[in-house]
Each structure stands twice: as structure tokens, then as C-alpha cells.
Amino acid sequence: MDMQFDLAQKARGDAGMAAMMTPAAGSCSAGYCDRCEVRDQAVCADLNPQERAALNRIGRRVTLQAGQTVMWEGDDSMIVANVIEGTLKLATSTGDGREQIVGVVYASDFIGRPFGARTPHSVTALTDARLCLYPRGAFDGFAREHPQLEHRLLQRTLDDLDRTRAWMLLLGRKNAREKVASFLLDMSRRLRADASGVIDLPLSRQQIADILGLTIETVSRQISDMKRLGVIALAGRRGVRICDANRLESMAEGE
Amino acid sequence: MDMQFDLAQKARGDAGMAAMMTPAAGSCSAGYCDRCEVRDQAVCADLNPQERAALNRIGRRVTLQAGQTVMWEGDDSMIVANVIEGTLKLATSTGDGREQIVGVVYASDFIGRPFGARTPHSVTALTDARLCLYPRGAFDGFAREHPQLEHRLLQRTLDDLDRTRAWMLLLGRKNAREKVASFLLDMSRRLRADASGVIDLPLSRQQIADILGLTIETVSRQISDMKRLGVIALAGRRGVRICDANRLESMAEGE
DNA sequence: CGTAATATTGATCCGTCTCAATGGAAGTGG
DNA sequence: CCACTTCCATTGAGACGGATCAATATTACG
Numbered sequence: 001m002d003m004q005f006d007l008a009q010k011a012r013g014d015a016g017m018a019a020m021m022t023p024a025a026g027s028c029s030a031g032y033c034d035r036c037e038v039r040d041q042a043v044c045a046d047l048n049p050q051e052r053a054a055l056n057r058i059g060r061r062v063t064l065q066a067g068q069t070v071m072w073e074g075d076d077s078m079i080v081a082n083v084i085e086g087t088l089k090l091a092t093s094t095g096d097g098r099e100q101i102v103g104v105v106y107a108s109d110f111i112g113r114p115f116g117a118r119t120p121h122s123v124t125a126l127t128d129a130r131l132c133l134y135p136r137g138a139f140d141g142f143a144r145e146h147p148q149l150e151h152r153l154l155q156r157t158l159d160d161l162d163r164t165r166a167w168m169l170l171l172g173r174k175n176a177r178e179k180v181a182s183f184l185l186d187m188s189r190r191l192r193a194d195a196s197g198v199i200d201l202p203l204s205r206q207q208i209a210d211i212l213g214l215t216i217e218t219v220s221r222q223i224s225d226m227k228r229l230g231v232i233a234l235a236g237r238r239g240v241r242i243c244d245a246n247r248l249e250s251m252a253e254g255e
Numbered sequence: 256m257d258m259q260f261d262l263a264q265k266a267r268g269d270a271g272m273a274a275m276m277t278p279a280a281g282s283c284s285a286g287y288c289d290r291c292e293v294r295d296q297a298v299c300a301d302l303n304p305q306e307r308a309a310l311n312r313i314g315r316r317v318t319l320q321a322g323q324t325v326m327w328e329g330d331d332s333m334i335v336a337n338v339i340e341g342t343l344k345l346a347t348s349t350g351d352g353r354e355q356i357v358g359v360v361y362a363s364d365f366i367g368r369p370f371g372a373r374t375p376h377s378v379t380a381l382t383d384a385r386l387c388l389y390p391r392g393a394f395d396g397f398a399r400e401h402p403q404l405e406h407r408l409l410q411r412t413l414d415d416l417d418r419t420r421a422w423m424l425l426l427g428r429k430n431a432r433e434k435v436a437s438f439l440l441d442m443s444r445r446l447r448a449d450a451s452g453v454i455d456l457p458l459s460r461q462q463i464a465d466i467l468g469l470t471i472e473t474v475s476r477q478i479s480d481m482k483r484l485g486v487i488a489l490a491g492r493r494g495v496r497i498c499d500a501n502r503l504e505s506m507a508e509g510e
Numbered sequence: 511c512g513t514a515a516t517a518t519t520g521a522t523c524c525g526t527c528t529c530a531a532t533g534g535a536a537g538t539g540g
Numbered sequence: 541c542c543a544c545t546t547c548c549a550t551t552g553a554g555a556c557g558g559a560t561c562a563a564t565a566t567t568a569c570g
Contacts, residue, residue, distance in 0.1 A: 090420070092421065094509060096508075099428070100428045102423045102424070103420065113413065113417070114413070115410055115413060120420060120421065144406065147402040150402065150405055151399065154370070154405055154408060154412060155370055157413055158369070159371075160416055161412060161415055161419060162368070164416060164419050164423070165357040165375060165376060166375065167423065168422065168426060169347045169349065169357070171468065172355040172426045172467070173353040176558065204516070206516085206517095213427025214558075214559090215558075215560080216517080216518095217519085217560080218558055218559075220517060220518055220519080221518080221558095223518095224519080236567070236568090237516070253349065253350050254349060431525075431526070459548075459549090460548075460549060460550095469526080469527090471550095472527075472550080473527075474549095475550055476526095476551080479550070492536090492548070
């Protein structure tokens with residue numbers, strides 16, 4: 001079962017390395033799943049060993065380099081995947097090139113559009129990443145025969161929808177300061193800080209701006225202000241340490 | 256099986272009638288579904304007559320008056336429902352009262368949060384409406400035993416997510432003119448115009464503003480401009496006729 | 511160490527919000 | 541049925557936040 005799909009770099013920002021997406025290993029034995037890092041969180045968690053082996057047979061593992069795009073907005077929906085490792089962004093754009101990031105996905109999340117003809121947004125790796133990739137048609141068929149899988153997928157989709165709708169409040173009704181504060185708090189909840197309390201953001205300033213519906217300059221100014229106020233500290237381009245979480249929380253709500 | 260839930264009026268805007276939500280008829284016979292207007296579109300469409308009767312036994316029909324709120328943001332998730340008739344809004348608010356409408360639902364749509372403890376947004380009737388209402392726990396149980404139902408729910412949730420993400424692009428990246436034009440086009444696609452081509456909007460100017468992340472004054476000014484340009488014509492408070500759809504479409508994309 | 515990409519800072523402009531007044535539609539009671 | 545009231549929409553003037561344009565600084569990398 002051979003699939004083709006385009007792989008290329010986004011025009012703006014995500015520069016460099018035009019390397020191909022590469023199969024991570026040889027054949028598709030069920031052994032994969034047994035050692036899978038996200039086995040208990042991903043949509044396939046409730047399958048028994050036989051079922052898991054069957055699913056494994058229609059999928060394969062691939063590695064991605066930061067900046068690679070796995071699927072494009074408007075493409076035919078050919079593939080879906082579990083994220084094994086790494087962070088990816090989901091994005092849509094206007095005709096004239098303004099981009100909005102509509103989601104960020106992490107290990108154990110599911111990507112792609114099952115049961116639908118079109119991919120509604122692009123998916124691009126922000127860090128190096130590993131996926132467990134399935135042809136969409138085969139996955140759809142398997143899912144229809146395995147209600148536990150569909151149930152997990154439903155739960156996940158409902159959670160995504162809740163999160164996405166909560167984000168609409170931020171986009172529509174919050175000002176720049178509230179947006180940036182909310183973003184930093186969201187990141188601190190989803191990413192683990194290192195020993196010194198520093199979080200390594202998987203996003204550039206431009207990408208943060210694309211999530212928040214702001215410009216890069218406005219994001220930068222807000223971050224600088226917060227640093228000046230002692231609410232956060234910066235460590236290199238991507239590192240942030242939250243010094244005063246309470247203050248940051250009140251900033252996110254608008255005070 | 257008795258359920259309680261609060262019913263009250265939103266503070267801003269949705270004035271008047273504090274009438275209670277009223278059961279629309281006596282007992283729960285399967286006869287309901289046979290005559291149901293949305294039987295072939297709602298999540299229960301794929302059930303056979305026996306299953307439909309069983310589902311019917313755990314639900315009941317209720318009528319709502321415009322302005323009534325069925326569930327509140329942050330409440331325990333106690334009920335879910337199919338919309339039989341009418342239009343409702345889904346909304347969230349910031350602590351200080353800024354509101355964002357995160358969705359508008361129509362006949363045959365599904366509302367409420369199955370498989371989750373909390374209702375993530377309020378649900379309020381914009382017009383008089385009729386619902387087919389289920390206790391959440393009982394619905395969840397039924398759904399888990401009927402994969403066809405879960406599958407339909409999944410499809411619907413995936414579609415909702417796609418639509419919601421598309422709306423994020425509007426909120427984050429479009430200007431006032433593009434937002435209002437996009438809104439009018441969306442409405443013209445989802446609502447049927449009458450003989451003279453007039454669409455009756457189910458939303459006040461304030462509610463349109465709450466969908467688009469704008470103020471009422473900005474919405475009003477944009478609509479007045481479009482009228483001045485001959486792109487639309489107005490008929491009373493809620494009536495709009497689209498005179499030049501092409502022009503409106505190019506406005507929505509930003510030209 | 512030098513270069514390119516990314517981030518920060520500054521000055522200015524424009525779009526949307528805010529505050530305030532006016533206009534018009536729908537509903538109420540005399 | 542009409543004046544009155546109330547709610548909602550429109551219009552105007554001014555302020556302000558974030559965008560834009562431009563320059564400089566910093567970080568990462570070869």
C-alpha cells in the first residue's frame with residue numbers, strides 16, 4: 001500500500017531542510033505498539049493486542065523534521081496519524097497570505113480529517129516529530145468496525161472542540177496583553193519546565209503572533225513589558241520562565 | 256427520571272419573558288420520532304425503529320421561547336438535546352462580561368456536552384425553539400451501546416470543529432468589513448430567503464457583534480456602508496437582501 | 511568570527527472602540 | 541388609533557490600541 005503526498009516547506013518563517021519524510025523503520029510488526037510511548041493516551045489505547053496488530057498493519061511510522069508540512073489546507077484527505085513525539089501546528093490562511101494557527105498538537109494527539117473528503121487546514125511540524133501514519137480510507141474502515149476506537153476519537157474531538165471554542169473568546173474579545181498572558185499560561189500547562197523552571201517554547205514569535213491574531217511586533221512588545229515588570233524572565237529566543245504566575249493569571253483575565 | 260436545570264434570562268439584550276421551559280406533550284411514545292421533522296438529519300437518523308423507540312423513552316420534547324437559556328457555561332453537564340426547530344447561540348464570556356458567541360445552531364443540530372462533566376458554554380434560544388432533550392448520563396449510556404449513533408455524533412463533531420476552526424481565521428485575521436461580509440454570506444447559505452430575496456436574521460446587531468468580535472457600532476457602520484454601496488438592502492431591523500453577491504464575496508476575502 | 515535569521519525597539523498611522531447624541535421601530539396604555 | 545415609552549440601531553467626534561514601516565540588536569549557526 002503506497003501513498004503519495006506532497007511535502008514541502010511553508011513560504012514564510014519555517015525555513016530550511018527540504019528533507020523527505022522518512023519511514024522510521026522496516027516492516028509493520030505489532031511490536032511497534034508494544035513499545036509505543038503514547039499507547040495509553042492515543043486513540044488506539046482501548047484496542048486489544050490483536051486489534052492493535054491489525055491497525056498496525058495498515059499504518060507505518062514516519063519521522064518529520066521541523067518545518068516539514070504533512071498536509072495542506074484544501075487537499076484531498078488522504079492520510080491521518082497519531083503523533084508519537086513532537087509538536088505540530090494546524091493552520092489556515094486567507095487568499096492574500098494572512099495566516100491563523102488554529103491548533104497546536106502534541107504527543108498522543110490525532111491529526112488529519114477522518115470521514116471527510118478534504119483536509120481543512122495544513123499540518124506542519126514545529127519540532128522534529130514522529131508520526132504513526134494511516135491511509136485515511138483504511139483507517140476509516142477500521143474505525144467503523146471498532147467502536148472503542150471511534151469512541152476515543154469522539155472524546156478527543158469533543159475536547160478539541162471545547163478547547164477551540166475557548167480560544168475563540170481569546171481571539172474575539174481579549175486585548176494583546178491578555179492574549180499573550182493566556183498563551184504563556186497555556187504553554188506552561190502543556191509543556192514541562194526544566195530544572196530551572198524554564199519552558200522551551202516550540203514556537204517562534206511569528207508563530208505566537210499567528211496563534212493570537214497579532215503581529216510579531218505586538219507580541220514582542222508585550223513579552224518585553226512582562227519581562228520589565230518581572231512577571232516572566234527570558235532565556236534565549238525560545239526560553240521563558242514564569243516568575244509570578246498569579247500576576248500572569250490576572251493579566252490573562254484583564255486587570 | 257426527573258431532571259432539574261436552571262432556566263433564566265441573559266442579563267444583556269435578551270430581554271423579557273421569564274416563562275418556564277415547557278414539556279411539549281404528554282408521554283414518550285415512539286410516535287414522536289415517526290413524525291419528527293429532523294429525523295433524517297439528526298444524530299439518531301441511522302437508528303432502526305426499535306432503537307429509536309428506546310432512545311425516545313429516555314428523552315422528552317420541550318419548547319423554548321426566544322431569550323431562554325438552556326444551559327450555562329461551567330455548569331455540570333446534565334442534559335444534551337437535538338434541535339427540532341429554531342435557532343440557538345452558544346456563548347462564552349470573560350470574567351468582566353465580554354461575550355463571544357462560539358456557535359449558532361439550527362434545526363437538526365445537536366447541543367450539549369456528551370461524555371464530559373462540564374458544559375463549556377451557555378446555550379440560549381435566539382428564536383422560539385423546540386428541542387428533543389435527554390439526560391446526559393442516559394444518553395451517554397445509550398450512545399455507547401449504539402455505534403451508529405456515536406458515528407453520527409462523531410461526524411457532526413468533526414464538521415463542527417472544521418467550521419469553528421475556519422471561524423478562527425475570521426476572528427484572528429480579518430478586519431471589520433471582511434468579518435461582516437463573511438457573516439452575511441454565511442447567513443445567506445444557512446437561511447432560506449423569502450420570495451423577495453430577503454433573509455430574516457435570527458440575530459440582533461449586538462449578537463452579530465458578539466459573533467464577529469466587534470462592537471455594535473462597528474457592525475452598524477459596516478452594514479450602513481454596504482447599503483450605501485448597493486451591495487445589500489435592508490428591510491426592517493432583521494431583514495437583509497443581498498443585491499450583489501459577487502461584490503460581497505470579494506469583500507469577505509479582502510479587496 | 512562572520513553571517514543570516516529572528517527578535518526588539520522606535521515613530522507614526524489607521525481602524526476600531528468608546529462615549530454621546532439622535533433616529534426609528536415595536537409595543538403599551540389611555 | 542395615536543401618543544408615549546422603551547428598546548434597538550444609527551451616526552458623529554475623539555481617543556487609543558495595535559498595525560505598519562523602519563532601524564537596530566541579539567541569537568544561532570556555519
